[in-house]
Amino acid sequence: MGTYIARKLLLLIPILIGVTLITFILMRIIPGDPVLQLMDPRAAKVDPEVAAQIKAYWGLDKPAYVQYLKFIWNALHGHLGYSYRSNQDVLKVILERFPATLKLTLLSMGFAIFFGILIGVISAIKHNTFIDVISMTIALIGVSTPIFWLGLILMYIFGVAWPILPPSGYGPGITYLILPSLTLGYAVTAFISRISRSSVLNIIGMDYVITARAKGLSEKIVIYKHILKNALIPIVTIIGIETGWLLGGAIVTETVFSWPGIGRLLIESIMARDLPMVQGCILFIALLFSLVNLIVDIIYSLIDPRVKYGRS
């Protein structure tokens, strides 16, 4: 068990290098001089001496690999630089905004896992019946709906036409959370229910399920002990992959509902061309995703006795 986790942790290293390298390269191929973007655009001419000073201050005069190593070194020490806009510490701002994103994503994921698995399993057990057709149609619509549009429609229905919930913004209590997490959660519920359904359907046709039924076990025991336990394994993997989708969706949902999380911070910073902040947000979200996938991998190994620990 211990070696299995250690191996997974080792595998994380090339992934982390990849993620940081991608972030670093992306931020360095921006057309235009980042120094010029810091200067007042109304200034007729940029004093070359001042420009050089700014370049040296941000470390932009060094060769690329030195900049990358420095970037990694600093990131390892929690220094993600300072915002071009407000001069605040990037990591500090991100950590301030993180709880809002965490609240939104946890609530959405929580209800998506619950309802997604429930709907998927019921559809599979009653497959090709009316319930199955209806819920799978709703799920397919869920996968095809642009989440920002769903957000706007919910906002209009429950904030304007029938004003029972705050249409946007952030505040204490759960009322502000309901619309954003419904928006974000619907699509994930749809994904999970589709996967759960096909996963359960795969298991239902297996020999050991037929044997269990032939033995005369009650339908309840067959469903819980034989089908669900085995069907859960692919579902857990999908939940890990969906986290990436969820984080992307959070960026959009936060923008629609003016929700003060990291996603909105990222879009605001892109619009303001605040590069250190953009870089920090991208890195933070990507690392979060890798971490969640690692945790999912470990959970996977715990629930699936077929995963061999140690050497594979």
Next chain:
Amino acid sequence: MKKAFKNKGILVGGGIVVSFIILAIFAPLIAPYNPKDADLMRSLEPPQLKYPFGTDVQGRDILSRIIFGSRVSLSVGLVVQAISLSIGIPLGLISGFYGGIADDIITSLINIMFSFPSLLFAIAIMAVLGPSIYNIYLALGIISWPTVARLVRGETLSLKERDFVEASKALGVHNFSIIFKHILPNCLGPIIVVATLGIADAILTEATLSFLGLGIQPPTPSWGSMLSRGREYIWSAPHLVIFPGLAILITVLGFNLLGDGLRDIFDPKLKNIK
């Protein structure tokens, strides 16, 4: 072929897809107005007989803009799939057929791509390159090839072990013609499924990027950017938001239905259940 006509998903999805393509090709003949014709005298008209979907702030007919917007969505779907297939298929074939170092490099490249949330990747690329339709093609092409590559690699790996490939090898057939005559044709089914679902994904992601202000810029009519402008008027003129969103939803649904239906036909495992 007979099965295809019995499958409801293929019929409905295919119907939507065909109408969408006709709409995009014949947009100038179908649209009642010029989508760029502004007239402030008819700003924000609600839906009515003359303007079935109403007008926007500049008084442009929303129905006509949606019809022309289908051209952007169709071009994004097709170009992105072309990029994604022309990167993904060769890499998948090389990686699966030859194995070794090439496989190690390509597989770790795929893994790194999957370790980045794809929408975040697209947003980052658009933030760096700036908003334009060419950058959309590029960004979406970059994020979608790993899915194709992984699929083709998996298919190649299992086909490689099959008797007819082994036999060709024993006969001394050149690797190149084994790949093109035996492996690639047998991967085509799954590739068509992935490409169809990929078009749906690309249309949805383009709309999302344009909504965030990182995609297609006005005055070009794109469904996502129409929603981006329309959201400011959601309180007084919800039709600005409702109709472009429905257009995205129906089109994406069509490609998803078609893709799901095709998968049912190509995947023998699922066929037994249905």
